[in-house]
Amino acid sequence: xxxxxxxxxxxxxxxxxxxxxxxxxxxxxxxxxxxxxxxxxxxxxxxxxxxxxxxxxxxxxxxxxxxxxxxxxxxxxxxxxxxxxxxxxxxxxxxxxxxxxxxxxxxxxxxxxxxxxxxxxxxxxxxxxxxxxxxxxxxxxxxxxxxxxxxxxxxxxxxxxxxxxxxxxxxxxxxxxxxxxxxxxxxxxxxxxxxxxxxxxxxxxxxxxxxxxxxxxxxxxxxxxxxxxxxxxxxxxxxxxxxxxxxxxxxxxxxxxxxxxxxxxxxxxxxxxxxxxxxxxxxxxxxxxxxxxxxxxxxxxxxxxxxxxxxxxxxxxxxxxxxxxxxxxxxxxxxxxxxxxxxxxxxxxxxxxxxxxxxxxxxxxxxxxxxxxxxxxxxxxxxxxxxxxxxxxxxxxxxxxxxxxxxxxxxxxxxxxxxxxxxxxxxxxxxxxxxxxxxxxxxxxxxxxxxxxxxxxxxxxxxxxxxxxxxxxxxxxxxxxxxxxxxxxxx
Ligand code: NAI
Ligand code: MG
Numbered sequence: 001x002x003x004x005x006x007x008x009x010x011x012x013x014x015x016x017x018x019x020x021x022x023x024x025x026x027x028x029x030x031x032x033x034x035x036x037x038x039x040x041x042x043x044x045x046x047x048x049x050x051x052x053x054x055x056x057x058x059x060x061x062x063x064x065x066x067x068x069x070x071x072x073x074x075x076x077x078x079x080x081x082x083x084x085x086x087x088x089x090x091x092x093x094x095x096x097x098x099x100x101x102x103x104x105x106x107x108x109x110x111x112x113x114x115x116x117x118x119x120x121x122x123x124x125x126x127x128x129x130x131x132x133x134x135x136x137x138x139x140x141x142x143x144x145x146x147x148x149x150x151x152x153x154x155x156x157x158x159x160x161x162x163x164x165x166x167x168x169x170x171x172x173x174x175x176x177x178x179x180x181x182x183x184x185x186x187x188x189x190x191x192x193x194x195x196x197x198x199x200x201x202x203x204x205x206x207x208x209x210x211x212x213x214x215x216x217x218x219x220x221x222x223x224x225x226x227x228x229x230x231x232x233x234x235x236x237x238x239x240x241x242x243x244x245x246x247x248x249x250x251x252x253x254x255x256x257x258x259x260x261x262x263x264x265x266x267x268x269x270x271x272x273x274x275x276x277x278x279x280x281x282x283x284x285x286x287x288x289x290x291x292x293x294x295x296x297x298x299x300x301x302x303x304x305x306x307x308x309x310x311x312x313x314x315x316x317x318x319x320x321x322x323x324x325x326x327x328x329x330x331x332x333x334x335x336x337x338x339x340x341x342x343x344x345x346x347x348x349x350x351x352x353x354x355x356x357x358x359x360x361x362x363x364x365x366x367x368x369x370x371x372x373x374x375x376x377x378x379x380x381x382x383x384x385x386x387x388x389x390x391x392x393x394x395x396x397x398x399x400x401x402x403x404x405x406x407x408x409x410x411x412x413x414x415x416x417x418x419x420x421x422x423x424x425x426x427x428x429x430x431x432x433x434x435x436x437x438x439x440x441x442x443x444x445x446x447x448x449x450x451x452x453x454x455x456x457x458x459x460x461x462x463x464x465x466x467x468x469x470x471x472x473x474x475x476x477x478x479x480x481x482x483x484x485x486x487x488x489x490x491x
Pocket of ligand 2: 228248251
């Protein structure tokens with residue numbers, strides 16, 4: 001062997017297989033120091049402001065407007081004007097052109113949006129790049145296709161736009177939730193006043209740039225930033241015809257009370273506490289991947305997260321053992337690193353809520369497991385967590401944690417699985433893992449959940465309706481069903 005080929009005292013196989021850092025460059029994002037409110041196609045100077053930060057570093061990113069009732073008044077006025085001034089009577093095929101344009105621009109600028117989404121919200125870049133952005137663009141493409149076919153979607157029902165839609169969205173999928181709200185509203189001929197969540201306004205503000213690029217008529221989409229007070233002003237405005245809300249069950253209930261008797265249309269997409277049910281005949285390793293995707297995707301800030309794991313007793317040990325081993329390989333850290341699996345918790349407030357619920361789990365007697373991982377000093381972080389030995393009555397088995405925390409429970413028979421899975425005030429989603437098609441159908445018929453995934457989890461598609469039962473809300477987004485809340489029918 002030549003000198004070069006001889007391994008010497010080096011190991012033939014490296015001992016350390018950890019990834020080197022692979023940070024995505026921030027340079028593509030051009031932040032302004034200060035953002036106004038986007039009303040009637042112009043930037044309005046806000047009278048009150050606050051600062052938005054990066055949850056991974058606590059670094060201030062920009063100054064944002066805190067919309068007042070007077071700002072909301074102007075935004076609703078602009079939306080009403082645009083509705084009356086041609087948008088609602090534009091042929092569907094013309095509206096579609098704008099939606100197609102928006103979709104294409106989102107695709108063209110997807111890297112910029114993905115970096116900004118991760119910067120402002122803390123989610124891993126591989127998720128914003130591979131999930132949020134492609135799905136947001138797909139949503140606009142999909143509803144662009146419906147804009148001139150509403151008569152076929154609802155034959156003999158003479159579909160008409162509702163008017164001005166007030167839309168309030170959360171911080172877990174900021175741009176994607178905007179797409180879910182704006183695309184069907186515009187396809188149906190409505191105009192929009194949208195409020196992003198207070199912690200994640202930046203992609204919605206960058207979206208205003210896209211609207212201008214697409215030459216969408218001014219006033220068709222207005223973006224008013226601010227906290228819950230701004231949201232309440234939208235809900236209460238008498239000239240808003242429809243409210244679409246995604247967020248906490250608590251605020252959803254308050255909105256429903258507020259709108260009772262007003263004649264305004266309402267859809268609510270609220271919390272969840274989904275059951276992910278693992279039968280002993282499933283493909284174990286795939287199921288473990290599905291469990292991980294179900295609860296650690298987006299730090300568990302997912303309304304349909306599989307936060308209650310039900311494992312058939314006969315396979316309890318191997319599932320928990322495989323799961324713990326898999327957790328050790330999850331990379332927690334910098335959201336802009338392309339290798340990161342679990343990013344930052346979205347806000348100090350959310351971190352506090354997770355910590356409080358996790359403490360209650362320990363106190364009530366559950367066993368906690370967290371893999372060894374070094375969390376960054378600054379920013380908001382929480383290690384992936386599994387609770388075993390959980391009783392159904394524990395708070396961690398009942399309440400939405402909205403963080404990377406899994407509660408493991410067991411069952412013996414399919415009937416018991418159904419009973420336990422449905423033992424929750426929520427009903428947004430569920431997962432079933434089994435080799436038997438007949439069992440999947442049997443379970444899907446009995447689980448009280450808006451979506452039931454079989455041998456997969458957290459799959460989204462714009463053609464497929466999404467929404468809840470019970471305290472998870474009502475109304476559907478996505479698919480043909482997602483058009484209906486934005487239409488009235490002269491029957
Ligand atoms: P939240 O429901 O307060 O916020 C969601 C949106 O509603 C934000 O844009 C917020 O500014 C707005 N809002 C707040 N109060 C309002 C009001 N009175 N009228 C109108 N709009 C209002 O949710 P928050 O406080 O951020 O999170 C609390 C918990 O809610 C989380 O821990 C999680 O369990 C759940 N949640 C569920 C979401 C889901 O996708 N289902 C999304 C966000 C939170
Ligand atoms: Mg709140």
